[in-house]
Amino acid sequence: MSLPAGFTERLEHLGALDRITQGLAKAVRQVLPSGHPLRDVLHGVPTGHPLHPPLATVSLGCWTATAVLDLIDADPRAARAVLVTGIAGALPAAAAGITDWSVLHREQQRVGFVHAVVNLTALGLYTGSLWLRVTGRQRAGRTFGFLGLAAAGVGGFLGGHLAYRMTAGPSHAxxxxxxxxxxxxxxxxxxxxxxxxxxxxxxxxxxxxxxxxxxxxxxxxxxxxxxxxxxxxxxxxxxxxxxxxxxxxxxxxxxxxxxxxxxxxxxxxxxxxxxxxxxxxxxxxxxxxx
Ligand code: FES
Missing domain, CATH: 2.102.10.10 (Rieske [2Fe-2S] iron-sulphur domain)
Structure with missing residues (x-):
């Protein structure tokens, strides 16, 4: 078994997470009960597809563009603009993701929880990166941006495992x-x-x-x-x-x-x-x- 697959399979069976995942999932379901219009929108019922994956793609794309602009030493305003767009896109993506996550199987929720924590870490690093940039510390801002991209990459890998290996999202019918x-x-x-x-x-x-x-x-x-x-x-x-x-x-x-x-x-x-x-x-x- 490959190293990443072994890691994700261990996460699937990490029962120690259940106390927190079960409580959190229940709280989400209480805030947005079955049939709530906002819950249907966040799941993607009106569009006929889950909403979380395309929203997450916006942030990942913007953050990748930030890294490229930083690497080629482009105008800092351009890097800031795509970075801010990525941060703004992460908020609705997180709302849709946590709504989907609240109604998954236990093993999927364990992996999904770690996916969310890693992505929130990426969001925190990018928010820090933005703050450093607007306060004139470009070099540190870029370092935070690269760290954020690394975290977002791990989050994306876990999201892929959830979607393609654990089939959370595709139609089962x-x-x-x-x-x-x-x-x-x-x-x-x-x-x-x-x-x-x-x-x-x-x-x-x-x-x-x-x-x-x-x-x-x-x-x-x-x-x-x-x-x-x-x-x-x-x-x-x-x-x-x-x-x-x-x-x-x-x-x-x-x-x-x-x-x-x-x-x-x-x-x-x-x-x-x-x-x-x-x-x-x-x-x-x-x-x-x-
Ligand atoms: S609503 Fe989840 S299996 Fe039917």
Whole structure:
């Protein structure tokens, strides 16, 4: 195992962090409870993608530009301008990041906590760098800037580990429909489904959320797009007069008609299936086109 991977895996299992991470995550969820409009915006529900990664890219880009301008001995005002832009961009990035972090699995929260501490250290170093520069101590300001970039690099590495190795952020439902061959597939018999209570049914390799109301059946992928929670165990609610299901793990709300995200933390819709009830009562499904 490579040295960085060994380090991040040790962080994943660092149970000593749990007291602080659990308390902090709970506090964030109390300030921004499930369904709060600001929480949905910070998760990225309106844009359909997590908001934290693109915001963080702004700061990282600006701070990298600061280092380049310092290295080529460019006009100090230019370096200051991009440095300030990076600091300003870090604040909304941190707000979005901590909101996402508050609804992750325990191991993800451990790595995410260290990611946040390292990035806050980078922010502190850049703030110090700015102060040194505006008070005329260019050389020390540049040194603080390089230290800040080193810290931001470590923070970025941990963020990459969270996103790509621990899959905090990508949709957990997107690959599912690729596992279903084209065309209609027999799922079950209509009258074997309970009325008004969601159940799960297997279709090949994947689990489906199935809800019958009388002779009408709605079908979604069962693994929540946020972190793969079992939607068939969720509560049924009405949001804006539309039937929705609340994920039992972190409270994402999906419209049952088409799987659209109503409230985060999920930002990707839940794959929906078209349903055909044959004359002999067999329920058939196929992935919804478009
Ligand atoms: S798994 Fe997190 S909201 Fe569904």
């Amino acid at each position: 997107e690959p599912l429909t690729h596992l279903v061959p084209l065309g209609w597939h027999d799922l079950c018999r209509l009258w074997d489904l309970p009325d008004g209570r969601p159940v799960t049914r297997r279709l090949g390799y994947i689990q489906l959320f199935v809800l019958r109301h009388g002779a009408h059946v709605k079908v979604l992928a069962d693994r929540c797009s946020h972190l793969a929670g079992p939607l068939h165990q969720g509560r049924l609610v009405l949001e804006n007069d539309e039937a929705c299901v609340v994920c039992p793990w972190h409270g994402s709300v999906f419209r049952i008609e088409d799987g659209a995200v109503v409230h985060g933390p999920a930002t990707s819709p839940q794959p929906a299936f078209e349903v055909n009830v044959r004359g002999d009562g067999v329920v058939q499904v196929r992935p919804r086109q478009g």
